[in-house]
Amino acid sequence: MPPTTETLTAERILEATEEVLRRHGPAKATVVDVARALGVSHGSVYRHFRTKAALREAVTKRWLDRTSDALAGIAAEQRDPEARLRDWLRGLFEAKRRKAGDDPELFATYSVLTGENGAAVGEHIDDLTGQLTRIVRDGVTAGVFTAADPAVAARALFHATGRFHDPGHAREWKRPAIEEEFEAVLELVLGGLRTRQHPVTSGVRSRPR
Known part of the structure; x- marks a missing residue:
């Protein structure tokens, strides 16, 4: 996983999530996929959105x-x-x-x-x-x-x-x-x-x- 040089914000996570949803659809898109697209650990994503459901709602x-x-x-x-x-x-x-x-x-x-x-x-x-x-x-x-x-x-x-x-x-x-x-x-x-x-x-x- 390549290191990210940008500050991880909720908005960046949401932008990445939308792209992941576009590629994989709602059934297959995961938090791990979002983290991979951002070049961060999935734990970093969970620090902004505590659950997958919270991320999908946001x-x-x-x-x-x-x-x-x-x-x-x-x-x-x-x-x-x-x-x-x-x-x-x-x-x-x-x-x-x-x-x-x-x-x-x-x-x-x-x-x-x-x-x-x-x-x-x-x-x-x-x-x-x-x-x-x-x-x-x-x-x-x-x-x-x-x-x-x-x-x-x-x-x-x-x-x-x-x-x-x-x-x-x-x-x-x-x-x-x-x-x-x-x-x-x-x-x-x-x-x-x-x-x-x-x-x-x-x-x-x-x-x-």
Whole structure:
């Protein structure tokens, strides 16, 4: 095992773990494989992550956080809430579809890992619905949306659009009609949120983010 000259950090371990998962898949990837890729002993890895399960949960969380971190900027913007909501939901769909299409092996691996790590998935969903809640609440304050409880409405939005972000539907995302179907669902859920006085915002597709 060649000696490592870089300081071993949790982030370096997670990067190496992702590469090991890509090469070997979740069933065969081990802590020893990760340590070998880093040029350290497996004990060094365990000093950062006490168990294999903790390491797998951390790398799963890191993968999920890439999506929620990318969407957080849209949720925090100070502009028309309906436009933000459109961009956020499109952004979520595009992020998930990109992951499934650009690296299908790693996507399949993480689909297995998310099934093992319910806590990480739960935190991810809470983060995403929290962002949605912020947008809906801003819309209610601005008189654009009507919702008795923005948090409840946000959860409903998340579940109503699940076909376009739940990994279980990934095979459908390559279908030619998927964009049209997404837009139809988007218009339906937005129509349910709008106040009667608020005019329909243009459905023209926003600049990709």
